[in-house]
Amino acid sequence: MEGLERTVGYAPELNLYHFITLGVAALALAYLQPLFSVPKDRREPPLLHSSIPVIGHLLHLIKHGSDYLLELERHYHQSIYMLIIGKGRMYVVTSPEWAQAIHKSHKSLRFNTIVCQAMKNVFLMDEPAMELIEHNANGEDGTRSGILLEMHDMLGSVLAPSQDLDDMNRSILSEVLPAINGLAKNGTQQIQLWGWLRYRFSVASTTAIWGPKNPFLLYPDVEPAFWEFEAAVLPLSMAPLPCLLARKGYKARQRVFNAFEEYFENSSYKEPGTSQLVRNRVVINLERHGLSKKMHAFGEVSMVFAVIVNTVPVAFWLMSYIFADKDLLAEIRMEVDACISTPSADGSKRSINATKLRTSCPLLTSALRETLRITASVNVNRQVHEDVTVTNSAGESYLLKKDSIVQIASNVIHQKELWGSDADQFSPRRFMQGSEKQQSESKIPDPAAPFRDAQGKVYSAAFRSFGGGNNVCPGRFFAQTEISGLVALFVAGFEMEGAETPGGYTSPPFETFKSSLAVVKPRKDVDVKIRRRSGFENAEWAFEM
Numbered sequence: 001m002e003g004l005e006r007t008v009g010y011a012p013e014l015n016l017y018h019f020i021t022l023g024v025a026a027l028a029l030a031y032l033q034p035l036f037s038v039p040k041d042r043r044e045p046p047l048l049h050s051s052i053p054v055i056g057h058l059l060h061l062i063k064h065g066s067d068y069l070l071e072l073e074r075h076y077h078q079s080i081y082m083l084i085i086g087k088g089r090m091y092v093v094t095s096p097e098w099a100q101a102i103h104k105s106h107k108s109l110r111f112n113t114i115v116c117q118a119m120k121n122v123f124l125m126d127e128p129a130m131e132l133i134e135h136n137a138n139g140e141d142g143t144r145s146g147i148l149l150e151m152h153d154m155l156g157s158v159l160a161p162s163q164d165l166d167d168m169n170r171s172i173l174s175e176v177l178p179a180i181n182g183l184a185k186n187g188t189q190q191i192q193l194w195g196w197l198r199y200r201f202s203v204a205s206t207t208a209i210w211g212p213k214n215p216f217l218l219y220p221d222v223e224p225a226f227w228e229f230e231a232a233v234l235p236l237s238m239a240p241l242p243c244l245l246a247r248k249g250y251k252a253r254q255r256v257f258n259a260f261e262e263y264f265e266n267s268s269y270k271e272p273g274t275s276q277l278v279r280n281r282v283v284i285n286l287e288r289h290g291l292s293k294k295m296h297a298f299g300e301v302s303m304v305f306a307v308i309v310n311t312v313p314v315a316f317w318l319m320s321y322i323f324a325d326k327d328l329l330a331e332i333r334m335e336v337d338a339c340i341s342t343p344s345a346d347g348s349k350r351s352i353n354a355t356k357l358r359t360s361c362p363l364l365t366s367a368l369r370e371t372l373r374i375t376a377s378v379n380v381n382r383q384v385h386e387d388v389t390v391t392n393s394a395g396e397s398y399l400l401k402k403d404s405i406v407q408i409a410s411n412v413i414h415q416k417e418l419w420g421s422d423a424d425q426f427s428p429r430r431f432m433q434g435s436e437k438q439q440s441e442s443k444i445p446d447p448a449a450p451f452r453d454a455q456g457k458v459y460s461a462a463f464r465s466f467g468g469g470n471n472v473c474p475g476r477f478f479a480q481t482e483i484s485g486l487v488a489l490f491v492a493g494f495e496m497e498g499a500e501t502p503g504g505y506t507s508p509p510f511e512t513f514k515s516s517l518a519v520v521k522p523r524k525d526v527d528v529k530i531r532r533r534s535g536f537e538n539a540e541w542a543f544e545m
């Protein structure tokens with residue numbers, strides 16, 4: 001791990017003091033190791049040892065985030081393996097074939113048990129709320145009743161391509177328009193790209209979903225508090241005494257919770273302009289299952305995570321990749337220009353057709369999927385409910401033991417040889433091979449569709465940004481439209497250069513500590529100068545679906 005130790009930074013709010021504490025704990029545990037030794041069954045996946053017994057892997061994961069799994073891949077090249085963490089086991093899956101096998105065993109390898117733990121530890125559900133949430137969480141009684149299963153089914157239908165989804169997408173895109181139409185109106189304007197985009201996109205997304213009384217719109221401190229909370233999710237859920245060891249995140253979480261509690265206390269979800277998604281959640285949680293308003297409000301913040309935590313940075317990176325490459329910008333501009341109509345006689349009103357962006361812009365779509373491959377390698381976890389034998393497509397089998405965790409290491413799978421020798425590079429055309437076939441098959445191509453290489457070979461489960469199997473992201477169509485809509489507006493209407501790099505734009509580096517749970521963020525913000533594109537100086541942008 002020498003190289004890694006040099007290059008990888010620390011998790012937010014985990015400082016030297018915490019590592020000293022963990023170091024002391026490691027020594028104590030090493031001494032007591034015989035008491036903790038976990039017998040390995042020979043039918044289990046291969047065990048990878050750590051130089052520090054018992055909690056060595058945990059220390060590396062805390063220190064290096066998901067990069068640690070890349071380092072293990074470089075050393076051991078195992079497609080499934082086992083790590084001992086304290087008294088527990090974590091099975092790590094690093095091949096699409098094993099990822100598929102894990103998804104197939106969804107009855108024994110459970111998603112909702114992990115959701116329940118997060119609802120308790122991160123979203124602070126109290127005991128009565130947990131009783132309601134845990135009831136039939138995994139379909140134990142053979143029906144689809146219960147908060148989590150009903151929520152899953154409701155979201156699957158509200159977010160599937162339909163009129164409802166178009167309405168939500170129209171709403172979010174029209175929410176971002178005032179910010180875009182006000183940009184660089186009187187010549188060049190300098191902004192900090194990440195901060196500008198994060199604020200505008202977070203507020204627009206939450207307004208489209210939670211309506212005009214949404215806390216992000218009402219209170220300017222809620223947006224920064226939310227991102228402060230998001231940055232501290234790991235320490236908040238793992239550290240002892242999070243109110244002391246993750247104090248900033250702890251306070252920020254409380255601010256967001258209070259704001260959402262006020263929103264539901266005032267029944268602000270009844271305001272016109274609130275999405276069907278939020279109203280349906282009220283029906284399921286409050287009316288059908290009797291969750292308290294306070295617990296519903298806290299839990300609603302988990303939905304804010306789903307809606308903005310990944311889309312905002314992906315939009316930032318897609319824009320960065322496009323504006324950093326002048327040829328790519330020119331080619332994507334040609335595609336986007338073909339989606340613009342000019343409804344007003346004086347030519348100032350311009351409208352982008354968001355449906356055409358999805359169906360007629362293969363390079364933009366491919367660049368978005370490639371951006372997801374590089375920046376959205378979201379590793380997913382499952383809890384092993386009972387001893388189970390999993391078998392992959394090659395007929396290999398392993399035993400996974402009850403109460404362990406399985407992690408599908410998407411960040412490793414996204415770097416495998418199957419992507420070619422340039423797997424570590426951004427290659428905007430990588431996903432174009434499959435686009436022709438996809439478009440003839442369905443009007444709206446699925447952004448989670450399998451990767452198809454230049455020879456036409458299809459790799460199921462290799463492209464993992466939206467997960468897979470039963471719990472594949474239901475918000476992917478929504479995300480695709482909002483991200484490509486926002487980025488298309490910039491591409492069509494503006495020129496952008498770095499304030500420090502006149503005539504060009506250079507992306508900032510990735511943050512050093514990569515959480516396995518969300519899209520990577522920029523390590524620092526970047527000052528850019530924005531001006532209106534020639535021929536579009538007076539454009540007032542709008543969207544049509």
Ligand code: HEM
Nearest residue numbers: 152306307310311376378380465466467471473474475479
């Ligand atoms: C670029 C944007 C996004 C990315 C990369 C992303 C990624 C993912 C991934 C990897 C999962 C699977 C988790 C697992 O299997 O453990 C997931 C699930 C989920 N996502 Fe997304 N997501 C995005 C946007 C959205 C949006 C915009 C929404 C809502 C509007 C959303 C709602 C959900 C929900 C509700 C689930 C849980 C599904 C279930 O209960 O089975 N996501 N997402």
